[in-house]
Amino acid sequence: MRIRLVLEYDGTGYCGWQLQRPGEDSIQARLEAALAQLFGQPIRVTGAGRTDAGVHALGQVAAFDAPRQCEMAEVARALNALLPPDICVRQAHPAAPGFDPRRNAWLRVYEYRILNQPTRSAFDYRHSWHIREPLDLAAMAAAARQFIGEHDFAAFRTQGTPVRSTVRRIYLSQWSTEGSRLTYRIEGSSFLRHMVRTMVATLVQVGRHRLGLAEVQALLRSGTRGQAPAAAPAGGLFLVGVRYGLNSGRLYERTPC
Amino acid sequence: MRIRLVLEYDGTGYCGWQLQRPGEDSIQARLEAALAQLFGQPIRVTGAGRTDAGVHALGQVAAFDAPRQCEMAEVARALNALLPPDICVRQAHPAAPGFDPRRNAWLRVYEYRILNQPTRSAFDYRHSWHIREPLDLAAMAAAARQFIGEHDFAAFRTQGTPVRSTVRRIYLSQWSTEGSRLTYRIEGSSFLRHMVRTMVATLVQVGRHRLGLAEVQALLRSGTRGQAPAAAPAGGLFLVGVRYGLNSGRLYERTPC
Numbered sequence: 001m002r003i004r005l006v007l008e009y010d011g012t013g014y015c016g017w018q019l020q021r022p023g024e025d026s027i028q029a030r031l032e033a034a035l036a037q038l039f040g041q042p043i044r045v046t047g048a049g050r051t052d053a054g055v056h057a058l059g060q061v062a063a064f065d066a067p068r069q070c071e072m073a074e075v076a077r078a079l080n081a082l083l084p085p086d087i088c089v090r091q092a093h094p095a096a097p098g099f100d101p102r103r104n105a106w107l108r109v110y111e112y113r114i115l116n117q118p119t120r121s122a123f124d125y126r127h128s129w130h131i132r133e134p135l136d137l138a139a140m141a142a143a144a145r146q147f148i149g150e151h152d153f154a155a156f157r158t159q160g161t162p163v164r165s166t167v168r169r170i171y172l173s174q175w176s177t178e179g180s181r182l183t184y185r186i187e188g189s190s191f192l193r194h195m196v197r198t199m200v201a202t203l204v205q206v207g208r209h210r211l212g213l214a215e216v217q218a219l220l221r222s223g224t225r226g227q228a229p230a231a232a233p234a235g236g237l238f239l240v241g242v243r244y245g246l247n248s249g250r251l252y253e254r255t256p257c
Numbered sequence: 258m259r260i261r262l263v264l265e266y267d268g269t270g271y272c273g274w275q276l277q278r279p280g281e282d283s284i285q286a287r288l289e290a291a292l293a294q295l296f297g298q299p300i301r302v303t304g305a306g307r308t309d310a311g312v313h314a315l316g317q318v319a320a321f322d323a324p325r326q327c328e329m330a331e332v333a334r335a336l337n338a339l340l341p342p343d344i345c346v347r348q349a350h351p352a353a354p355g356f357d358p359r360r361n362a363w364l365r366v367y368e369y370r371i372l373n374q375p376t377r378s379a380f381d382y383r384h385s386w387h388i389r390e391p392l393d394l395a396a397m398a399a400a401a402r403q404f405i406g407e408h409d410f411a412a413f414r415t416q417g418t419p420v421r422s423t424v425r426r427i428y429l430s431q432w433s434t435e436g437s438r439l440t441y442r443i444e445g446s447s448f449l450r451h452m453v454r455t456m457v458a459t460l461v462q463v464g465r466h467r468l469g470l471a472e473v474q475a476l477l478r479s480g481t482r483g484q485a486p487a488a489a490p491a492g493g494l495f496l497v498g499v500r501y502g503l504n505s506g507r508l509y510e511r512t513p514c
Contacts, residue, residue: 008379056380076376085382119333122265123313123384125342 001069004095005045005079007031007060010086012126012235017051017060027051027087031062034082038075039067048101048242049108052194054234056127059090059109059241061101107171107243109187112200113236117180128181129200129236135207137182140175143206143216144184147173147199154223156199157192158231166192166223175203185240197231205229258326261352262302262336264288264317267343269383269492274308274317284308284344288319291339295332296324305358305499306365309451311491313384316347316366316498318358364428364500366444369457370493374437385438386457386493392464394439397432400463400473401441404430404456411480413456414449415488423449423480432460442497454488462486 007027015024028045035043048061066075076092083089113128115121120130147170154166172187184200202219205211211229219228264284272281285302292300305318323332333349340346370385372378377387404427411423429444441457459476462468476485 010379080377085377086379088377088379090376119347120337120342120345122267122343122345127380 001066002095002097002099003064003066003070003072003075004093004099004101005031005062005064005076005089006091007057007062008088008090009057009060010126011051011054011056013086014053016053016055017047017049020053027057027060028062030083030087031079034079035064037082038078041067043067046101048105049191049239050193051237051239052234055237055239056235057239060239061105061242061244063095063099063101101242104244105190105242106245107187108190109185109240109242110191110196111186111238111240112184112196112232113238114182114184114200114204115180116182126235127238129204129233131204133208135182135204136209137175137177137207139209139213140203140207143203143211143213144173144175146213146216146220147186151220152223153192153195153220155219155228156195156202158194163192168192168195173199194231197234197237198228200232200236201229204232258323259352259354259356260321260323260327260329260332261350261356261358262288262319262321262333262346263348264314264319265345265347266314266317267383268308268311268313270343271310273310273312274304274306274314277310284314284317285319287340287344288336291336292321294339295335298324300324303358305362306448306496307450308494308496309491312494312496313492314496317496318362318499318501320352320356320358358499361501362447362499363502364444365447366442366497366499367448367453368443368495368497369441369453369489370495371439371441371457371461372437373439383492384495386461386490388461390465392439392461393466394432394434394464396466396470397460397464400460400468400470401430401432403470403473403477404443408477409480410449410452410477412476412485413452413459415451420449425449425452430456451488454491454494455485457489457493458486461489 009027015026017027019026019029028047031045032043043064045062045064051057072092076089079089115124115128115130116135118132150167150169152167157166168188168190170186170188172185174185176183186196202216206216266284272283274284276283276286285304288302289300300321302319302321308314329349333346336346372381372385372387373392375389407424407426409424414423425445425447427443427445429442431442433440443453459473463473
């Protein structure tokens with residue numbers, strides 16, 4: 001039977017969702033090790049998004065084929081007993097045969113957190129980008145709105161990754177604030193590698209008045225990497241959730257945000 | 258000149274505020290090392306509360322004598338560059354000569370955080386006590402109110418610590434909730450060792466219906482340790498702030514809560 005898991009993890013100590021080089025420690029490897037222990041045989045998992053080293057998840061979705069019938073609550077409980085404290089299973093559900101968390105995903109939700117205050121924090125340093133100088137939030141919000149719609153995001157990806165198309169559809173791109181905490185939320189069909197972090201770095205340059213709205217527009221139109229700022233630090237980024245359509249048995253089912 | 262610092266720290270990796278045994282790593286030792294580097298000579302600091310191993314602070318207060326005149330913003334900036342990422346200086350202020358953060362304190366504020374949900378969290382495990390089963394919050398709130406006032410807290414302290422008196426005055430003792438996050442807040446003149454964590458463990462037993470209000474009342478009257486439950490885990494406890502009176506130059510000055 002195919003099972004879909006919703007995972008939460010603190011990516012600080014990991015090389016990312018996927019193993020890049022032998023000897024590294026990935027979320028996927030930890031999950032596969034726990035599943036092998038649980039079922040007594042090697043089990044392969046697929047994830048919805050390949051989060052990079054240091055990137056976190058509140059609602060990563062993964063799927064695997066269980067070699068026997070099992071109770072969902074029992075799978076979650078057993079995996080949580082086997083996984084390290086910084087990775088946990090929030091939900092386990094039966095999935096349609098052949099359910100592919102990556103290909104079947106309709107929408108991915110990411111958040112990027114910034115701590116915008118003069119002094120750093122002893123608690124948030126793994127989970128936010130600390131920026132001391134005040135940022136122009138109105139300008140950042142206006143620039144963020146420019147990303148909504150269908151655009152060629154070639155300027156915002158890591159060079160050299162082979163992809164069929166660099167056109168992506170963005171449904172939501174907005175900032176919210178709570179005291180000195182700024183959160184950027186973006187919802188899109190899918191994302192290119194380093195795309196969200198490069199967009200955040202670009203918006204922060206707008207907030208510092210080092211880039212204007214017209215320059216962001218030009219970046220979006222240019223289609224070439226190199227002019228956009230370097231990606232924002234990994235620690236501020238969270239894969240908040242993934243939504244699926246009818247093909248996985250639920251309409252706009254949403255992982256906890 | 259005497260300087261007062263307000264410190265924030267994640268106590269997870271430390272043996273507590275104070276060094277207990279040689280070879281251990283304490284917040285105080287890290288702060289004194291940073292000060293020695295900054296001023297080029299050994300400097301002794303005094304803290305308002307001796308937080309235990311694994312206990313955190315949002316507003317610990319410490320003081321030291323600087324060997325030369327210095328600018329407060331510069332002291333904070335320099336120390337934050339020298340301290341590890343899980344310790345930081347939030348404020349630096351000139352203090353009255355002889356200011357003693359421990360003896361001059363009027364009020365200490367602690368918070369204890371509980372994550373009350375079936376599944377654990379990959380983010381909160383260092384900063385809260387995870388309790389799976391539902392708790393009776395109304396009963397816990399009623400029991401918490403019994404602590405308000407002047408009582409002999411001998412039943413809630415760690416045995417063997419020599420203290421002049423075990424009577425303490427509690428001004429506030431209450432629970433608040435935000436979704437599955439429960440926070441217990443207590444304000445008092447001062448606290449005995451392990452007192453807050455033992456009170457929290459007692460209140461949780463009330464929430465599990467294993468202790469009644471009358472039994473908590475009896476514990477408060479008994480004056481002997483041994484009947485109260487073992488202290489709640491250190492990771493959930495935060496020293497939120499310390500308030501001072503006129504003798505330190507400010508009336509009811511309050512550290513960030």
